[in-house]
Amino acid sequence: MISAEALVKRYGSRTAVDSIDFTVEPGQVTGFLGPNGAGKSTTMRMIVGLDRPTSGAVRVNGRSYVRHPAPLHEVGVLLDAKAVNRGRTAFQHLRGIAATHGIGVSRVRQVLELAGLESVAGKRVGGFSLGMGQRLGIAAALLGDPSTVILDEPVNGLDPEGVRWVRTLMRTLAAEGRTVLLSSHLMSEMSQTADRLIVIGRGRILADGAVGDVVGSSASLEDAYLALTAGDVEYHSTLTATAHDEGALR
Template identity: 70%
Template sequence: MIEARHLTKRHGASVAVDDVSFTVAPGTVTGFLGPNGAGKSTIMRMIVGLARPTSGTVTIDGRRYAGSPAPLQQVGALLDAGAVHPGRTARNHLRTIARTHGIPDRRVDEVISLTGLESVARRRAGAFSLGMGQRLGIATALLGDPDTLVLDEPVNGLDPEGVIWVRQLCRHLASEGRAVLLSSHLMSEMAQTADHLIVLGRGRVIADASVADVLARAGGGTVAVRTDAVDRLADFVRPMGATVTYLAADRIEISGLDADEIALAASRIGVTLFELTPQRASLEAAFLGLTEDSVEYRSGSAGRA
Protein backbone atom coordinates (compact mmCIF):
# COMPACT_ATOMS: atom_id res chain seq x y z
CA MET A 1 0.00 0.00 0.00
CA ILE A 2 1.22 3.48 -0.87
CA GLU A 3 0.31 6.35 1.46
CA ALA A 4 1.12 9.95 0.54
CA ARG A 5 0.46 12.59 3.19
CA HIS A 6 0.65 16.32 2.44
CA LEU A 7 3.34 15.87 -0.20
CA THR A 8 4.78 19.16 -1.42
CA LYS A 9 7.63 19.73 -3.84
CA ARG A 10 8.99 23.19 -4.64
CA HIS A 11 11.61 24.22 -7.16
CA GLY A 12 12.51 27.70 -6.04
CA ALA A 13 9.37 29.80 -6.39
CA SER A 14 7.64 27.12 -8.48
CA VAL A 15 5.38 24.56 -6.79
CA ALA A 16 5.35 21.24 -8.65
CA VAL A 17 3.34 19.31 -6.04
CA ASP A 18 1.06 21.12 -3.62
CA ASP A 19 -0.12 19.37 -0.41
CA VAL A 20 -1.07 16.07 -2.09
CA SER A 21 -2.51 13.19 -0.05
CA PHE A 22 -3.81 9.85 -1.36
CA THR A 23 -3.74 6.10 -0.78
CA VAL A 24 -3.10 3.32 -3.30
CA ALA A 25 -4.80 0.27 -1.80
CA PRO A 26 -3.83 -3.38 -2.24
CA GLY A 27 -5.96 -5.36 -4.66
CA THR A 28 -6.71 -2.39 -6.90
CA VAL A 29 -5.38 -0.75 -10.02
CA THR A 30 -5.22 2.97 -9.30
CA GLY A 31 -5.07 5.18 -12.37
CA PHE A 32 -2.87 8.26 -12.01
CA LEU A 33 -4.04 10.99 -14.38
CA GLY A 34 -3.31 14.61 -15.10
CA PRO A 35 -2.27 16.99 -17.88
CA ASN A 36 1.41 17.41 -18.71
CA GLY A 37 3.07 19.29 -15.86
CA ALA A 38 0.46 18.24 -13.29
CA GLY A 39 3.05 16.60 -11.01
CA LYS A 40 2.50 12.88 -11.72
CA SER A 41 6.09 12.00 -12.56
CA THR A 42 7.44 14.06 -9.67
CA ILE A 43 5.20 12.19 -7.23
CA MET A 44 6.18 8.82 -8.68
CA ARG A 45 9.84 9.74 -8.26
CA MET A 46 9.17 10.75 -4.65
CA ILE A 47 7.47 7.39 -3.99
CA VAL A 48 10.66 5.51 -4.89
CA GLY A 49 13.08 7.99 -3.35
CA LEU A 50 14.44 9.54 -6.55
CA ALA A 51 13.16 12.96 -5.48
CA ARG A 52 12.90 14.34 -1.97
CA PRO A 53 9.70 16.14 -0.95
CA THR A 54 10.01 19.68 0.35
CA SER A 55 7.49 18.61 2.99
CA GLY A 56 5.15 15.73 3.64
CA THR A 57 5.74 11.98 3.53
CA VAL A 58 5.17 9.00 1.28
CA THR A 59 5.46 5.43 2.54
CA ILE A 60 5.01 1.93 1.17
CA ASP A 61 3.52 -0.50 3.68
CA GLY A 62 4.31 1.98 6.44
CA ARG A 63 7.97 2.63 5.64
CA ARG A 64 9.98 4.89 3.39
CA TYR A 65 11.19 3.16 0.25
CA ALA A 66 14.78 4.32 0.82
CA GLY A 67 14.79 2.51 4.17
CA SER A 68 13.73 -0.85 2.74
CA PRO A 69 16.32 -3.65 3.11
CA ALA A 70 15.10 -5.21 -0.17
CA PRO A 71 13.48 -2.46 -2.27
CA LEU A 72 12.92 -4.60 -5.39
CA GLN A 73 10.83 -7.03 -3.36
CA GLN A 74 8.80 -4.15 -1.95
CA VAL A 75 8.17 -1.99 -5.02
CA GLY A 76 8.61 -2.63 -8.72
CA ALA A 77 8.89 0.60 -10.68
CA LEU A 78 8.93 1.55 -14.34
CA LEU A 79 9.64 5.27 -14.56
CA ASP A 80 11.99 5.43 -17.54
CA ALA A 81 12.17 2.44 -19.90
CA GLY A 82 15.29 3.95 -21.46
CA ALA A 83 17.32 3.67 -18.25
CA VAL A 84 19.22 0.63 -19.54
CA HIS A 85 22.87 0.31 -20.59
CA PRO A 86 22.54 0.02 -24.38
CA GLY A 87 25.45 -2.41 -24.65
CA ARG A 88 23.93 -5.01 -22.33
CA THR A 89 21.61 -7.74 -23.50
CA ALA A 90 18.15 -7.86 -21.97
CA ARG A 91 19.04 -10.99 -20.01
CA ASN A 92 22.32 -9.59 -18.69
CA HIS A 93 20.59 -6.35 -17.69
CA LEU A 94 18.08 -8.32 -15.64
CA ARG A 95 20.75 -10.64 -14.19
CA THR A 96 22.84 -7.65 -13.08
CA ILE A 97 19.92 -6.10 -11.23
CA ALA A 98 18.83 -9.46 -9.80
CA ARG A 99 22.25 -10.03 -8.21
CA THR A 100 21.97 -6.81 -6.20
CA HIS A 101 19.11 -8.50 -4.31
CA GLY A 102 20.19 -12.14 -4.40
CA ILE A 103 17.44 -12.98 -6.90
CA PRO A 104 18.18 -16.27 -8.70
CA ASP A 105 18.60 -16.53 -12.48
CA ARG A 106 15.48 -18.68 -12.73
CA ARG A 107 13.43 -15.58 -11.79
CA VAL A 108 15.16 -13.68 -14.60
CA ASP A 109 14.01 -16.41 -17.00
CA GLU A 110 10.50 -16.24 -15.55
CA VAL A 111 10.09 -12.49 -16.16
CA ILE A 112 11.61 -12.79 -19.64
CA SER A 113 8.95 -15.37 -20.47
CA LEU A 114 6.19 -13.39 -18.76
CA THR A 115 6.96 -10.25 -20.76
CA GLY A 116 7.44 -11.97 -24.12
CA LEU A 117 11.17 -11.21 -24.42
CA GLU A 118 12.41 -14.76 -25.13
CA SER A 119 13.26 -14.07 -28.78
CA VAL A 120 15.29 -10.93 -27.98
CA ALA A 121 16.73 -11.85 -24.57
CA ARG A 122 20.27 -12.07 -26.00
CA ARG A 123 19.95 -8.91 -28.06
CA ARG A 124 21.53 -5.66 -26.88
CA ALA A 125 19.03 -3.27 -25.34
CA GLY A 126 20.34 -0.39 -27.45
CA ALA A 127 18.83 -2.07 -30.53
CA PHE A 128 15.38 -2.46 -28.96
CA SER A 129 12.28 -0.78 -30.32
CA LEU A 130 10.35 1.48 -27.94
CA GLY A 131 7.82 -1.31 -27.34
CA MET A 132 10.48 -3.90 -26.52
CA GLY A 133 12.14 -1.38 -24.24
CA GLN A 134 8.86 -1.00 -22.39
CA ARG A 135 8.59 -4.77 -21.99
CA LEU A 136 12.12 -4.88 -20.57
CA GLY A 137 11.21 -2.10 -18.14
CA ILE A 138 8.15 -4.04 -17.00
CA ALA A 139 10.26 -7.19 -16.62
CA THR A 140 12.65 -5.22 -14.40
CA ALA A 141 9.74 -3.96 -12.27
CA LEU A 142 8.48 -7.53 -11.81
CA LEU A 143 11.90 -9.01 -11.02
CA GLY A 144 11.53 -8.94 -7.23
CA ASP A 145 7.91 -10.21 -7.31
CA PRO A 146 6.88 -7.06 -5.40
CA ASP A 147 3.61 -6.34 -3.61
CA THR A 148 3.46 -2.80 -5.08
CA LEU A 149 3.91 -1.69 -8.70
CA VAL A 150 4.50 1.88 -9.90
CA LEU A 151 4.21 2.08 -13.69
CA ASP A 152 4.60 5.37 -15.55
CA GLU A 153 3.14 5.21 -19.09
CA PRO A 154 3.90 1.48 -19.55
CA VAL A 155 1.96 1.19 -22.84
CA ASN A 156 3.99 3.83 -24.71
CA GLY A 157 5.21 2.31 -27.96
CA LEU A 158 3.30 -0.94 -27.56
CA ASP A 159 1.19 -2.38 -30.37
CA PRO A 160 -2.51 -3.20 -29.70
CA GLU A 161 -1.65 -6.71 -28.52
CA GLY A 162 0.90 -5.25 -26.11
CA VAL A 163 -1.57 -2.70 -24.77
CA ILE A 164 -4.08 -5.46 -24.05
CA TRP A 165 -1.33 -7.52 -22.42
CA VAL A 166 -0.44 -4.66 -20.04
CA ARG A 167 -4.12 -4.26 -19.16
CA GLN A 168 -4.49 -7.96 -18.39
CA LEU A 169 -1.22 -8.01 -16.46
CA CYS A 170 -2.26 -5.09 -14.24
CA ARG A 171 -5.66 -6.65 -13.59
CA HIS A 172 -4.01 -9.97 -12.73
CA LEU A 173 -1.49 -8.38 -10.38
CA ALA A 174 -4.28 -6.54 -8.56
CA SER A 175 -6.31 -9.77 -8.32
CA GLU A 176 -3.36 -11.26 -6.39
CA GLY A 177 -3.71 -8.51 -3.79
CA ARG A 178 -0.98 -6.21 -5.07
CA ALA A 179 -1.25 -2.42 -5.21
CA VAL A 180 -0.80 -1.07 -8.74
CA LEU A 181 -0.30 2.64 -9.49
CA LEU A 182 -0.59 3.20 -13.23
CA SER A 183 -0.26 6.41 -15.23
CA SER A 184 -1.34 6.69 -18.84
CA HIS A 185 -2.67 9.21 -21.34
CA LEU A 186 -4.84 6.54 -23.01
CA MET A 187 -8.19 7.28 -21.41
CA SER A 188 -10.06 4.44 -23.14
CA GLU A 189 -7.50 1.97 -21.85
CA MET A 190 -7.52 3.44 -18.35
CA ALA A 191 -11.31 3.09 -18.25
CA GLN A 192 -10.93 -0.66 -18.85
CA THR A 193 -7.97 -1.18 -16.51
CA ALA A 194 -8.34 0.99 -13.41
CA ASP A 195 -10.63 0.49 -10.42
CA HIS A 196 -9.86 3.86 -8.87
CA LEU A 197 -8.61 7.19 -10.19
CA ILE A 198 -6.44 9.95 -8.76
CA VAL A 199 -6.54 13.01 -11.00
CA LEU A 200 -4.04 15.83 -10.59
CA GLY A 201 -4.19 19.39 -11.85
CA ARG A 202 -1.45 21.98 -11.28
CA GLY A 203 0.10 19.86 -8.55
CA ARG A 204 -3.11 19.30 -6.58
CA VAL A 205 -5.54 16.38 -6.31
CA ILE A 206 -8.77 17.34 -8.09
CA ALA A 207 -10.41 13.90 -8.00
CA ASP A 208 -9.86 10.78 -5.89
CA ALA A 209 -12.67 8.34 -6.58
CA SER A 210 -13.69 5.14 -8.32
CA VAL A 211 -13.91 5.15 -12.10
CA ALA A 212 -17.68 4.77 -11.85
CA ASP A 213 -17.96 7.79 -9.54
CA VAL A 214 -15.79 9.96 -11.80
CA LEU A 215 -17.98 9.08 -14.79
CA ALA A 216 -21.17 9.70 -12.82
CA ARG A 217 -19.96 13.12 -11.65
CA ALA A 218 -19.14 14.04 -15.23
CA GLY A 219 -22.82 14.10 -16.01
CA GLY A 220 -23.82 14.26 -19.61
CA GLY A 221 -25.78 11.06 -19.15
CA THR A 222 -28.41 10.73 -21.83
CA VAL A 223 -30.62 7.91 -23.07
CA ALA A 224 -30.97 7.00 -26.75
CA VAL A 225 -34.54 6.01 -27.61
CA ARG A 226 -35.96 4.53 -30.81
CA THR A 227 -39.70 4.36 -31.29
CA ASP A 228 -42.30 4.89 -34.01
CA ALA A 229 -43.98 7.53 -31.79
CA VAL A 230 -41.17 9.97 -31.03
CA ASP A 231 -43.43 13.05 -30.95
CA ARG A 232 -45.90 11.51 -28.49
CA LEU A 233 -43.11 10.40 -26.17
CA ALA A 234 -41.27 13.74 -26.44
CA ASP A 235 -44.43 15.70 -25.62
CA PHE A 236 -45.08 13.47 -22.62
CA VAL A 237 -41.60 13.58 -21.03
CA ARG A 238 -40.84 17.29 -21.49
CA PRO A 239 -43.16 18.36 -18.61
CA MET A 240 -41.32 15.80 -16.46
CA GLY A 241 -38.12 17.86 -16.83
CA ALA A 242 -36.62 16.04 -19.79
CA THR A 243 -34.74 17.61 -22.68
CA VAL A 244 -35.32 15.96 -26.04
CA THR A 245 -32.97 16.03 -29.04
CA TYR A 246 -34.16 14.61 -32.36
CA LEU A 247 -31.60 12.36 -34.06
CA ALA A 248 -33.71 10.73 -36.77
CA ALA A 249 -37.34 10.20 -37.72
CA ASP A 250 -37.59 7.34 -35.23
CA ARG A 251 -34.78 8.18 -32.81
CA ILE A 252 -34.38 10.74 -30.05
CA GLU A 253 -31.97 11.40 -27.21
CA ILE A 254 -33.43 12.23 -23.81
CA SER A 255 -31.58 13.83 -20.89
CA GLY A 256 -32.96 14.63 -17.44
CA LEU A 257 -34.60 11.21 -16.97
CA ASP A 258 -33.00 7.80 -16.53
CA ALA A 259 -33.86 4.74 -18.62
CA ASP A 260 -36.31 3.33 -16.05
CA GLU A 261 -38.25 6.61 -15.90
CA ILE A 262 -38.44 6.77 -19.70
CA ALA A 263 -39.62 3.16 -19.96
CA LEU A 264 -42.33 3.80 -17.38
CA ALA A 265 -43.44 6.98 -19.17
CA ALA A 266 -43.66 5.13 -22.49
CA SER A 267 -45.76 2.37 -20.95
CA ARG A 268 -48.22 4.90 -19.51
CA ILE A 269 -49.05 6.27 -22.94
CA GLY A 270 -48.83 2.99 -24.81
CA VAL A 271 -45.66 3.80 -26.78
CA THR A 272 -43.57 0.84 -27.89
CA LEU A 273 -39.83 1.24 -27.50
CA PHE A 274 -37.42 -0.49 -29.92
CA GLU A 275 -34.29 0.86 -28.23
CA LEU A 276 -33.52 2.28 -24.80
CA THR A 277 -29.77 2.77 -24.38
CA PRO A 278 -28.17 4.84 -21.61
CA GLN A 279 -25.26 6.92 -22.95
CA ARG A 280 -22.62 7.61 -20.31
CA ALA A 281 -19.87 10.16 -20.50
CA SER A 282 -16.53 8.74 -21.62
CA LEU A 283 -13.55 8.86 -19.31
CA GLU A 284 -11.86 11.16 -21.81
CA ALA A 285 -14.75 13.63 -21.57
CA ALA A 286 -14.79 13.33 -17.78
CA PHE A 287 -11.02 13.93 -17.62
CA LEU A 288 -11.19 16.97 -19.89
CA GLY A 289 -14.00 18.39 -17.80
CA LEU A 290 -12.07 17.90 -14.56
CA THR A 291 -8.83 19.37 -15.87
CA GLU A 292 -10.04 22.16 -18.15
CA ASP A 293 -8.76 24.81 -15.72
CA SER A 294 -5.51 22.95 -15.04
CA VAL A 295 -3.99 22.57 -18.50
CA GLU A 296 -0.61 24.28 -18.63
CA TYR A 297 0.03 23.85 -22.35
CA ARG A 298 -2.82 24.34 -24.82
CA SER A 299 -2.77 23.62 -28.53
CA GLY A 300 -3.82 26.34 -30.93
CA SER A 301 -6.88 25.88 -33.11
CA ALA A 302 -6.34 24.10 -36.39
CA GLY A 303 -5.99 26.36 -39.33
CA ARG A 304 -3.63 27.86 -41.90
CA ALA A 305 -0.10 28.45 -40.68
Protein backbone atom coordinates (compact mmCIF):
# COMPACT_ATOMS: atom_id res chain seq x y z
CA MET A 1 0.00 0.00 0.00
CA ILE A 2 1.09 3.58 -0.69
CA SER A 3 -0.05 6.32 1.67
CA ALA A 4 0.60 10.06 1.54
CA GLU A 5 -0.21 12.46 4.37
CA ALA A 6 -0.13 16.25 3.99
CA LEU A 7 2.53 15.78 1.30
CA VAL A 8 4.18 19.02 0.15
CA LYS A 9 7.02 19.73 -2.26
CA ARG A 10 8.28 23.24 -2.96
CA TYR A 11 11.03 24.37 -5.28
CA GLY A 12 11.87 27.84 -4.09
CA SER A 13 8.70 29.92 -4.35
CA ARG A 14 6.94 27.34 -6.53
CA THR A 15 4.73 24.71 -4.91
CA ALA A 16 4.73 21.55 -7.03
CA VAL A 17 2.71 19.41 -4.60
CA ASP A 18 0.35 21.20 -2.25
CA SER A 19 -0.55 19.26 0.91
CA ILE A 20 -2.11 16.16 -0.65
CA ASP A 21 -3.46 13.04 1.03
CA PHE A 22 -4.18 9.77 -0.75
CA THR A 23 -3.98 6.02 -0.37
CA VAL A 24 -3.25 3.48 -3.11
CA GLU A 25 -4.69 0.16 -2.07
CA PRO A 26 -3.50 -3.34 -3.02
CA GLY A 27 -5.60 -5.52 -5.30
CA GLN A 28 -6.56 -2.82 -7.77
CA VAL A 29 -5.08 -0.58 -10.46
CA THR A 30 -5.06 3.07 -9.44
CA GLY A 31 -4.73 5.56 -12.27
CA PHE A 32 -2.83 8.78 -11.56
CA LEU A 33 -4.01 11.54 -13.90
CA GLY A 34 -3.28 15.21 -14.38
CA PRO A 35 -2.12 17.79 -16.93
CA ASN A 36 1.55 18.46 -17.64
CA GLY A 37 3.06 20.18 -14.63
CA ALA A 38 0.31 18.99 -12.29
CA GLY A 39 2.73 17.34 -9.84
CA LYS A 40 2.37 13.68 -10.87
CA SER A 41 6.03 13.01 -11.57
CA THR A 42 7.13 14.93 -8.48
CA THR A 43 4.76 12.86 -6.34
CA MET A 44 6.01 9.58 -7.81
CA ARG A 45 9.62 10.67 -7.29
CA MET A 46 8.85 11.35 -3.63
CA ILE A 47 7.24 7.94 -3.25
CA VAL A 48 10.49 6.24 -4.30
CA GLY A 49 12.87 8.59 -2.48
CA LEU A 50 14.23 10.49 -5.48
CA ASP A 51 12.85 13.76 -4.10
CA ARG A 52 12.53 14.64 -0.44
CA PRO A 53 9.21 16.13 0.69
CA THR A 54 9.28 19.68 1.96
CA SER A 55 6.81 18.51 4.58
CA GLY A 56 4.42 15.65 5.15
CA ALA A 57 5.19 12.00 4.49
CA VAL A 58 4.69 9.24 1.95
CA ARG A 59 5.10 5.57 2.82
CA VAL A 60 5.13 2.27 0.98
CA ASN A 61 3.97 -0.71 3.02
CA GLY A 62 4.22 1.31 6.22
CA ARG A 63 7.64 2.88 5.84
CA SER A 64 9.45 5.38 3.65
CA TYR A 65 11.08 3.91 0.57
CA VAL A 66 14.63 4.63 1.75
CA ARG A 67 14.04 2.63 4.94
CA HIS A 68 13.29 -0.60 3.09
CA PRO A 69 16.36 -2.86 3.33
CA ALA A 70 15.67 -4.43 -0.09
CA PRO A 71 13.57 -1.85 -1.99
CA LEU A 72 13.46 -3.75 -5.31
CA HIS A 73 11.48 -6.47 -3.56
CA GLU A 74 9.02 -3.89 -2.22
CA VAL A 75 8.61 -1.44 -5.10
CA GLY A 76 9.12 -1.81 -8.85
CA VAL A 77 9.23 1.53 -10.62
CA LEU A 78 9.45 2.90 -14.15
CA LEU A 79 9.77 6.69 -14.27
CA ASP A 80 12.13 7.21 -17.21
CA ALA A 81 12.76 4.41 -19.70
CA LYS A 82 15.67 6.40 -21.17
CA ALA A 83 17.66 6.22 -17.93
CA VAL A 84 19.89 3.37 -19.12
CA ASN A 85 23.49 2.87 -20.19
CA ARG A 86 23.02 2.78 -23.95
CA GLY A 87 26.19 0.76 -24.44
CA ARG A 88 24.93 -2.20 -22.43
CA THR A 89 22.83 -5.04 -23.74
CA ALA A 90 19.35 -5.60 -22.36
CA PHE A 91 20.63 -8.62 -20.44
CA GLN A 92 23.59 -6.68 -18.99
CA HIS A 93 21.31 -3.83 -17.94
CA LEU A 94 18.96 -6.10 -16.03
CA ARG A 95 21.78 -8.25 -14.67
CA GLY A 96 23.45 -5.16 -13.19
CA ILE A 97 20.26 -4.10 -11.43
CA ALA A 98 19.59 -7.64 -10.23
CA ALA A 99 23.09 -7.92 -8.74
CA THR A 100 22.37 -5.07 -6.29
CA HIS A 101 19.80 -7.29 -4.56
CA GLY A 102 21.28 -10.72 -5.11
CA ILE A 103 18.68 -11.60 -7.73
CA GLY A 104 19.74 -14.53 -9.89
CA VAL A 105 20.20 -14.81 -13.64
CA SER A 106 17.14 -17.04 -13.92
CA ARG A 107 14.91 -14.15 -12.83
CA VAL A 108 16.60 -11.86 -15.35
CA ARG A 109 15.77 -14.31 -18.12
CA GLN A 110 12.23 -14.67 -16.78
CA VAL A 111 11.43 -10.95 -16.94
CA LEU A 112 13.06 -10.66 -20.39
CA GLU A 113 10.69 -13.36 -21.60
CA LEU A 114 7.74 -11.76 -19.83
CA ALA A 115 8.46 -8.46 -21.60
CA GLY A 116 8.93 -10.15 -24.97
CA LEU A 117 12.61 -9.19 -25.17
CA GLU A 118 14.30 -12.60 -25.06
CA SER A 119 15.17 -12.41 -28.78
CA VAL A 120 16.98 -9.07 -28.32
CA ALA A 121 18.53 -9.73 -24.91
CA GLY A 122 22.02 -9.57 -26.43
CA LYS A 123 21.48 -6.30 -28.28
CA ARG A 124 22.66 -2.91 -27.02
CA VAL A 125 19.81 -0.83 -25.65
CA GLY A 126 21.09 2.24 -27.50
CA GLY A 127 19.59 0.73 -30.64
CA PHE A 128 16.21 0.01 -29.08
CA SER A 129 13.04 1.69 -30.28
CA LEU A 130 10.97 3.72 -27.81
CA GLY A 131 8.59 0.80 -27.34
CA MET A 132 11.40 -1.69 -26.72
CA GLY A 133 12.87 0.70 -24.17
CA GLN A 134 9.52 0.82 -22.38
CA ARG A 135 9.38 -2.98 -22.28
CA LEU A 136 12.90 -3.07 -20.82
CA GLY A 137 11.91 -0.53 -18.17
CA ILE A 138 8.89 -2.60 -17.19
CA ALA A 139 11.07 -5.73 -17.03
CA ALA A 140 13.43 -3.89 -14.68
CA ALA A 141 10.52 -2.81 -12.49
CA LEU A 142 9.44 -6.44 -12.11
CA LEU A 143 12.88 -7.90 -11.35
CA GLY A 144 12.38 -8.06 -7.58
CA ASP A 145 8.86 -9.52 -7.83
CA PRO A 146 7.65 -6.45 -5.90
CA SER A 147 4.41 -6.07 -3.98
CA THR A 148 4.03 -2.50 -5.31
CA VAL A 149 4.45 -1.36 -8.91
CA ILE A 150 4.63 2.27 -10.04
CA LEU A 151 4.71 3.02 -13.77
CA ASP A 152 4.79 6.44 -15.41
CA GLU A 153 3.43 6.44 -18.99
CA PRO A 154 4.29 2.74 -19.58
CA VAL A 155 2.49 2.50 -22.94
CA ASN A 156 4.36 5.43 -24.48
CA GLY A 157 5.72 4.26 -27.84
CA LEU A 158 4.15 0.81 -27.70
CA ASP A 159 2.25 -0.69 -30.61
CA PRO A 160 -1.31 -2.00 -30.09
CA GLU A 161 -0.06 -5.45 -29.05
CA GLY A 162 2.26 -3.84 -26.51
CA VAL A 163 -0.50 -1.62 -25.15
CA ARG A 164 -2.73 -4.67 -24.64
CA TRP A 165 0.16 -6.51 -22.98
CA VAL A 166 0.64 -3.67 -20.46
CA ARG A 167 -3.11 -3.54 -19.79
CA THR A 168 -3.26 -7.29 -19.16
CA LEU A 169 -0.10 -7.18 -17.04
CA MET A 170 -1.47 -4.42 -14.80
CA ARG A 171 -4.74 -6.25 -14.32
CA THR A 172 -2.87 -9.48 -13.54
CA LEU A 173 -0.61 -7.81 -10.97
CA ALA A 174 -3.61 -6.27 -9.23
CA ALA A 175 -5.45 -9.61 -9.26
CA GLU A 176 -2.44 -11.10 -7.46
CA GLY A 177 -3.02 -8.61 -4.64
CA ARG A 178 -0.30 -6.15 -5.56
CA THR A 179 -0.52 -2.37 -5.35
CA VAL A 180 -0.44 -0.81 -8.83
CA LEU A 181 -0.09 2.94 -9.50
CA LEU A 182 -0.26 3.84 -13.16
CA SER A 183 0.18 7.27 -14.75
CA SER A 184 -0.99 7.92 -18.32
CA HIS A 185 -2.44 10.64 -20.53
CA LEU A 186 -4.39 8.08 -22.58
CA MET A 187 -7.89 8.35 -21.20
CA SER A 188 -9.34 5.52 -23.29
CA GLU A 189 -6.65 3.15 -22.04
CA MET A 190 -7.01 4.28 -18.45
CA SER A 191 -10.77 3.70 -18.58
CA GLN A 192 -10.09 0.07 -19.57
CA THR A 193 -7.30 -0.56 -17.09
CA ALA A 194 -7.91 1.35 -13.85
CA ASP A 195 -10.30 0.51 -11.02
CA ARG A 196 -9.77 3.80 -9.24
CA LEU A 197 -8.51 7.26 -10.21
CA ILE A 198 -6.61 10.03 -8.51
CA VAL A 199 -6.71 13.27 -10.51
CA ILE A 200 -4.27 16.03 -9.63
CA GLY A 201 -4.00 19.61 -10.87
CA ARG A 202 -1.55 22.32 -9.84
CA GLY A 203 -0.36 20.08 -7.03
CA ARG A 204 -3.79 19.47 -5.49
CA ILE A 205 -6.13 16.48 -5.59
CA LEU A 206 -9.11 17.24 -7.85
CA ALA A 207 -10.79 13.84 -7.65
CA ASP A 208 -10.21 10.53 -5.90
CA GLY A 209 -12.56 7.61 -6.39
CA ALA A 210 -13.75 4.69 -8.48
CA VAL A 211 -13.63 5.24 -12.24
CA GLY A 212 -17.41 5.28 -12.51
CA ASP A 213 -17.71 7.86 -9.73
CA VAL A 214 -15.15 10.14 -11.37
CA VAL A 215 -16.82 9.86 -14.77
CA GLY A 216 -20.23 10.51 -13.20
CA SER A 217 -22.71 11.88 -15.72
CA SER A 218 -20.03 12.70 -18.30
CA ALA A 219 -20.08 10.92 -21.64
CA SER A 220 -16.58 9.52 -21.13
CA LEU A 221 -13.56 9.61 -18.86
CA GLU A 222 -11.95 12.06 -21.27
CA ASP A 223 -14.87 14.46 -20.89
CA ALA A 224 -14.85 14.14 -17.12
CA TYR A 225 -11.08 14.64 -16.98
CA LEU A 226 -11.17 17.75 -19.18
CA ALA A 227 -13.94 19.25 -17.05
CA LEU A 228 -12.05 18.52 -13.83
CA THR A 229 -8.75 19.96 -15.05
CA ALA A 230 -10.07 22.87 -17.15
CA GLY A 231 -8.64 25.46 -14.76
CA ASP A 232 -5.35 23.66 -14.19
CA VAL A 233 -3.89 23.31 -17.69
CA GLU A 234 -0.70 25.28 -18.26
CA TYR A 235 -0.91 25.32 -22.06
CA HIS A 236 -4.08 26.00 -24.05
CA SER A 237 -4.43 25.62 -27.82
CA THR A 238 -6.34 28.18 -29.89
CA LEU A 239 -8.60 25.43 -31.30
CA THR A 240 -11.72 24.35 -29.49
CA ALA A 241 -13.38 20.96 -29.45
CA THR A 242 -15.89 22.18 -32.02
CA ALA A 243 -13.36 23.61 -34.47
CA HIS A 244 -13.31 20.76 -36.99
CA ASP A 245 -13.68 22.65 -40.27
CA GLU A 246 -10.71 23.69 -42.38
CA GLY A 247 -11.47 27.34 -41.81
CA ALA A 248 -10.59 26.98 -38.13
CA LEU A 249 -7.03 26.13 -39.09
CA ARG A 250 -6.48 29.24 -41.26
